[in-house]
Amino acid sequence: MSTPASRPTALITGATAGLGASYAAHLAAAGHDLVIVARDRNRLEETAERLRERHGVQVEVLAADLAHRADLAAVAARLGDEARPVDLLVNNAGYGLKQSLAVGEIELLEQHFDVLARAVLVLSNAAAKAMVDRRRGRILNVGSIAGLLAGGGHYAALKGYVLALTESLAKDLRGTGVSATVVMPGYVHTEFHARAGMKGASGPSHAWLKPDDVVTASLRDTFAGHLVSVPSVQYRVLAAVLGVLPRSVVRTAWRFSSRKAPSNARTTSAVTSSSALTTQG
C-alpha cells in the first residue's frame, strides 16, 4: 500500500453520487488521497468513511454549494493551498434543469450557470495556477455529448462552454507540465435524471453507460494527457457525426424532434421538452 507521503491527492466535486462517487472510488483504489466536495455533509461524511475503511487513504470532506460564491471561493482556496497540493481536479458536480431560456425562472438559470459553468472556470483557474507553479497536475472537466448539440437548451449550452473552456485551457497549459481533459459522456445511470424530475425519461438500453465505464475511460485519457474523452464506441460515432454536421443541420434536427413541445411551457425548454433526456445528460 502507498504511504501518505507518496500518495497524490485528487479533489472531486459532486463526489457523493453517480459519476463523482465512482471517480472517488476509482481514485482511492488507485492510491489517491481525496478531497470530496458536495452540498450534503452527512452523505459526504458517509462516503469519506467508506473510502477510508476500504482503501486506507485520507479523505477530506469539504461541504460546499458551488452556486454560492463564498463556498466556491473556499474550494478554490483549498486548490491553491501550497502546503497540501492537489494533483488532480475533477470538475464533476452538475445537474439537469428543465427551464425554458425564454420564459423560465432567471434565478434557477443563473444557479445552473454558476454550478455548471462559473464553478468550472473558477476551480480550473485556481487549480491551474497552483499546478503550473509545480509544473505538474491534471484537470478533468465533466462535459457531455450534449455540449455538441446546437439548440439543445441551457444544459447543452453550458456543456458546450465546458468543452470550449477546456480546449482553450489546454492550449494555455501547453508546455507547463499540466494537462486539461474534457469527458463527454452520453446517458449514464446515475441520480441525474431522477433529480431533474425526468423519472419517466426512457431511451434504448444500449444507449445507457455505467458510471464505472465512463470513469475508467476518462481517467485513462486524463492520465494519458488527452484533451477529449468520449467513452464508448456509439458516442464516439455520434460525436464524430455531430462534429462534422453544420450547426444549422443539427439545429433543424432538434427543432424537428421537439415539435410537440407546448409553446407556452414555462418550466421546460421548447427545444428540450420532448427530448429532455436526450439533451440533458
Ligand SMILES: NC(=O)c1ccc[n+]([C@@H]2O[C@H](COP(=O)([O-])OP(=O)(O)OC[C@H]3O[C@@H](n4cnc5c(N)ncnc54)[C@H](OP(=O)(O)O)[C@@H]3O)[C@@H](O)[C@H]2O)c1
Ligand atoms: N448522468 C448522465 O447521463 C450524464 C451524462 C453526461 C454528463 N453528465 C454530467 O456528469 C456530472 C455528474 O452528474 P451525475 O450524473 O453523476 O449526477 P448525480 O448522480 O445527480 O450526482 C451529482 C453530484 O453533484 C453534486 N452537486 C449537485 N449540485 C451541486 C452544487 N450546487 N454544489 C456542489 N455539489 C453539487 C451532488 O451532491 P449534493 O446534492 O450533495 O450537492 C452529487 O454529488 C454532471 O456534470 C453531469 O452534467 C451526466
